[in-house]
Amino acid sequence: MASQTRMVMDTILTKIDTGTLNPGDVIAEDALIEELEISRTPLREALLQLEAHGLVTRQPRKGVVVFKPTLEEFLAILEVHAKLEGQAAGLAARRLSPTRRDALREVVDKCAAHEAQHGDRNHDAYYQLNLDFHRIVGEASGNPFLLDMIKSNARKLMAYYRARYRTVGAIKASALEHASIAGAIITRQSDEAEALMTRHVQFDHVTAMDLLASFD
Structure with missing residues (x-):
């Protein structure tokens, strides 16, 4: 059973x-x-x-x-999720192993290569690379309880993040932000990594409304 x-x-x-x-x-x-x-x-x-x-x-x-959140619920969940992802990046900068460092560099390169080859197209494939990037950062934090919390929150927002990559320029912006976050993690800049990741995960109010409307 x-x-x-x-x-x-x-x-x-x-x-x-x-x-x-x-x-x-x-x-x-x-x-x-x-x-x-x-x-x-x-x-x-x-x-x-x-x-x-x-x-x-x-x-x-x-x-x-x-689960389909209201705007207020969406913004509240997003606020928590951004903090959790930021905390994971900050911890990853302090605890990054050589193996995770290499994996992080590899996925960042794949994100950049995808954008260079496809631009705004093939957004579902890019989204999988995005998931890999965030998974590697979460695992590099060395905190399995934090990683479980991130996964639980991410599932409430996942459809909206996926939809975000259909917007013109979103893939390029994401790939560049991934490179900046990875750079801060690899160079052990914990506070910078946390701030960059928190900002990367957030949506502004207007974007949040647009994404919610896309599932009406």
């Missing part, structure tokens, strides 16, 4: 991570039961756990849907 519940959770989380499920989308319970060949009990348990983490909500006459 526990293993089936975990399987259901992992399946739904993967669909959220990949954009198969977006904010406001209904969780098709019958389809999941058929896809995973399970009973309704582990599905309900999985949905309860995801609801407890704030990743899905129950709506009258719709059922369980992927």
Whole structure:
């Protein structure tokens, strides 16, 4: 039972991570039961756990849907997320290992190469590179509890970050910011790395409204 519940959770989380499920989308319970060949009990348990983490909500006459924040909720979550990501970058600058340093340089180079080759196109592929960059920084922080908190918050915002890269110039700006953040981390400038990452993760009020509207 526990293993089936975990399987259901992992399946739904993967669909959220990949954009198969977006904010406001209904969780098709019958389809999941058929896809995973399970009973309704582990599905309900999985949905309860995801609801407890704030990743899905129950709506009258719709059922369980992927969490879709209001503007106020979006800005509040973003404020916390930016601080967590910034803290991870600051810790990474103090704790960076040679292996993580090499991985960080490699992903920054890939981001720059993608922008040089594709410009504003192929934004989904760039988004995967962006996820790799933030994962490496999070892992380099050496704090698994902080990394778990970042992952949990990121899933509430992931669709909006993905949509952000459809905007003209967003990929180029991101690639340049990744290079600056990595430079501060590699040169052990903890305060600078934290400030740069916090600013990198934030959205202004107008951009937040535009991104929220894109999922209406």
